[in-house]
Amino acid sequence: MNRMLRSRYLPAFLMLAAMLALPYVLPSTYYLRVASMVFVFALAAMGLNLLLGLAGQVSLGHAGFMGVGAYAVAIGPTHLGVPAIPSALAGVALSCLLAYLMGRPILKLKGYYLAVATLGCGLLISMVLTNEAQWTGGPDGMGVPRLVLFDAPVRGVQTWYYVCGVALVIGMVLAINLTFSPTGRALRAIRDSEVAARVVGIDVARQKLFVFVLSAAYAAVAGSLLAFVNGHITPDSTSGFLRSIELITMVVLGGTGAVLGPVAGAAILVILPQALTVFHDYEHMILGLVMMACMIALRQGLVPALTARFRERTA
Known part of the structure; x- marks a missing residue:
């Protein structure tokens, strides 16, 4: 039993160890800030991974919930x-409420109909954030007041690095617990066959709505952290269509269903553009080629494919 628990939580332990070790390895705080961005987007992608990898439901508008969380911590204090902190909690609650209200009708759809419906929800949230300029600053965005705890402002790249890292580890532990719970088994049954899941007595609609709301909560928390780290937010940087595409690309590239998959996918899409800036006009082309090569060579995603090859060599 203890061995099983250790192997189950091994990804979280590895993530925690890496988070604690990186500040002693990275040469400057710039790299810590990049790592913080990896943690933030990995957290948002992890919630989407529960929806896509565990339950088999597609969402192309998930960045909208990130935008709600980000603007909550800006609008509330301002x-x-x-x-x-109460503003962040309100943002999570509002994201869950929106996911619940939107999810009830759209989760009855399947395939590309569901994808288009979720895309519409994300675009709707982004349009509201863009047009309500008196509250959000419009397309130019707005500043985010510093987080204050016990009358002391939370500041510093290293501080936010640890905050984002701890949030990601907690998110991973929750995702692992859900995956191996009865609810997780029910979601996997829904992913494999909704008809068979209904036959064995699973409330398909309720379970899909639950994981959709939970994934929205992950995105809202990630959005709040993104706002605090950057200090300034815009609708495009938090809830834009391209941000939603980035999130789902992180999940697929890292490996759907794998706990470390969103982390690997986020690392690729956050770090590679920074590393490829030396190529100037060719950086986007090179990034696209690298992503294509990864998906061709590692069709299951980065983490599942590498894990399978490691097991083959050690068998």
Whole structure:
């Protein structure tokens, strides 16, 4: 039993060890900031991975929930006088409420109909954030007040690095617990066959709605962290269509269903553009070629494919 638990939580332990070791290896705080961005987007992608990899439901508008979480921590303190932490919790609650209201009708759809419906939800949220300029600053965005805890502002790249890293590890542990719970087994049954899941007594609609709301909560928390780390947000940087595409690309590239998959996918899509800036006009072309090569050579995704090859060599 202990051995099983250790292997189950091994990805979280590896992530925690890497988070604690990186500050002693990286040469400057710039790299810590890049690592913080990896943690933030990995957290959002992890919620989407539960929806896509565990339950088999596609969402092309998930960045909209990131935008809700990000703007909650900006609008609350700026316009309403609400402290940052309650504003962040309100953003998560609002994201869950929106996911619940939207999910009830759209999760009855399947395939590309579901993808287009979720895309519409994401675009709708982004349009609201763009057009309500008196609250959000419009396309130019708005500044985010510093987080204050116990009358002391939370500042510093290294501080936010650890905050984002701990949030990611907690998100991983929750995802692992869900995966191996009865609810996780029910979601996997739905992914394999909704008809068979209904036959054995699983409430398909309820389970799909639950994981959709949970994935929205992950995205909202990630959005709040993104706002705090950057200090300034815009609708495009938090809830734009391309951001949603990036999130789903992180999940697929890293490996759907794998706990470390979103982390690997986020690392590729965050770090590679930074590393390829030396190529100037060719960086996007090279990034596209690298992603194509990864998907051709590692069709299951980066983490599952490498794990399978490691097991073959050690068998």
